[in-house]
Amino acid sequence: MSSDKQLQTTQEARMGEGVDDRFNSKLREAFGSSPFILTKFDKFMNWVRGSSMFMLQFGIACCSIEMMHTYAVKHDLDRFGAGVPRASPRQADVIIVPGTIVSKFAPRMKRVYDQMPEPKFVVGMGSCTISGGPFHEGYNVIKGAEEVIPVDIHVPGCPPRPEALVYGVAKLQERIANGETSPVTVKPYELEQFGDLEGDELVRHLADEIDEEDLVMRYNWAESR
């Protein structure tokens, strides 16, 4: 027995002669001969989530026009693994909020957000979702999307250019890959049953009109400036 043979590793010894046929896939080739990928499951899932995001088809106002342009030719958000808008919130995991949210729409938006499966992410598009934007002083305008749902990424602009939205989505992917979650900075308005509201003057006044079980959203305008 020569000394060469003794220096062989067990693996090499078992390979035998001839063409190495274990690398039967690109993935294997990339990871080497080991049949295992060593990663944390969390990290893997974050990578998956960031690389294939299903957006909700959700148009509110002016920004939705620029959002459509971002999805369509020229800007083509699909290049970044965030392409096809889904019509149903049950199939979506990212919601872009593209526009001004007013008192009548906020409960509906909250419901749409609640219908999305976890984990879900929110991109606030435009100044209106930051502060109400140019309509900040309106009697009917919610002062930012964060008053209703938590927002991961804010894209400022009125409206932001498609490039800015693409950058926002890319930033979101980065955050997701790092496993970061959105900070909740304000306590959002909740949908609650009318019967659970504190019985102040307004609630007593409306008691004839609204059932105890009806879902309501109560806006305290004085607190949100």
Add this chain to the structure above:
Amino acid sequence: MSLEKPRPSTTDHVGVTEQGLDYEALADLLGDLVVGRESHINAEGFVVRPERVAEALGRLKQQAGFDHCSCVTAQEYDDRFESIYHLKKYADPTQEVSVVVPTSRDDPRSQSGNSVFRTADWHEREAYDLMGITYDEHPDLRRILLPETWQGHPLRMDYDQEQPQVVTFREHANPLKEDHREDDADTMFVNVGPHHPATHGVLHLKTVLDGETVADVDPDIGYLHRCEEQMCQQSTYRHQIMPYPDRWDYISAGILNEWAYARAAEDLAGLEVPEYAQVIRTMSAEMCRIAAHLLALGTFALDVYGDFTAIFMYSTRDREVVQNLLEDLTGQRLMFNYLRLGGVAWDLPEPREEYFEKVRDFLDDLPAKLEEYHDLVTGNEIFQLRCVNTGVLEPDVAKSYGATGPVARGSGIDYDLRRDDPYGYYPELDWDVVTEDGCDNYSRVLVRMKEIEESAKIIGQCVDLLEEWPEEEREIQSNVPRTLKPDNDTEVYRAVEAAKGELGIYMRSDGTDTPARFKIRSPCFSNLQTLPEMSTGEYIPDLIASLGSLDIVLGEVDR
């Protein structure tokens, strides 16, 4: 020239003379209904007692031929509330009259004009919602823009914006349930929207289906009511208001909207606009119209075919070209803020030749592209099956609802303010008003596509003019005072032909640098009112097609 048009004669109507409207004859017609007179910049106003509104409107409509109730404005004075009905004629919109209805402060209550003009229905609901005027004999007086549980009327002077509000989120009941005598009712209630791919924004259609047929449809709006009128009322004339019009009809139609405000404010303050600026305005406005109509076409194909691939992408591709041209000119893709009172913000981009070349390239490519659209859309048999003879809107019905723009022109109503109430540089150019007699979804789409061609014609002529314009005469703005304070208590209602139809602004000044009342007459608001007429009794897919062919934009419906 195309503008020397055969107009239907209005001379057999009361008050029409060679020199224009004879308001004395109209006053005689109304007789003792008139308790006072007012003078607005655009028209004379007749003050009418609140309990005799329908009679006065009826006489003006039947005998004097005022068949277009353009807008209903409600406003508050220190001592009274007031509703103004702005009446016009479809045959000649320069013939205008205002019917002013003052009501007491303690109990603002006046008769509804709904029995004469069906469009008054929604306009009066809006006045009730925002100003709190009650209209007697109104068929369905409830809030329209704000949630039904809202407290107070926000455009009143004493409204407290800080007070809390409770908004409900509840299921809607089937409004036809009561009508079923037997228990196994066959109608089904469907909410279309407010978040739905086919509603073009946040519109909510309360729909009752009988099988596949629409038994009842009630558009529920107000999901994008972002207080545009309040915003304009607290901004100064000179610079602060101009950005807001961009956000009413936000489908790249910004400059058309800006023009509506510019025209009204220039008339209010008596400002001149240099001819050179008018040409630039005309050119950029028509670019906006092309962009808006292309989106209307793309989304309509999306509604009818449900395809996100070909036509929608093609129209987006072509919109990008227009948006690039507009961006070169204004610096913005969507919210241009380019017009100024008395002119435009700045001159064409340098080098001018390069810009003209880009515009010409776009115009040269357009016919081939439109040919492509005709192949894909209007020439397609499936499309024709879906659209011909669906969503029929008869001209009389369209008029009574105050429909304007491509919706009216698709019903054969020859009404285009660019020609009929001339402004800008349109009277000097050679172009045609497009009408179609089909009254159906197909006609409305066809009108938009042909209007793209006409707009291209206008842009081409403007480019020729601008190229030849001598350098020393390129005046982009007239001399406008830094702070505008129009005379106290001056009132004006002016409209332009925006992408969707007649976009009007009513303004009343109170001697300060902000308007005391700023009312927007949105074409989409009136056009959307015709939806139940078009789709009740039709199949539900036709309802979606009709909605798409109306081409509403919710920012303008709700304001």
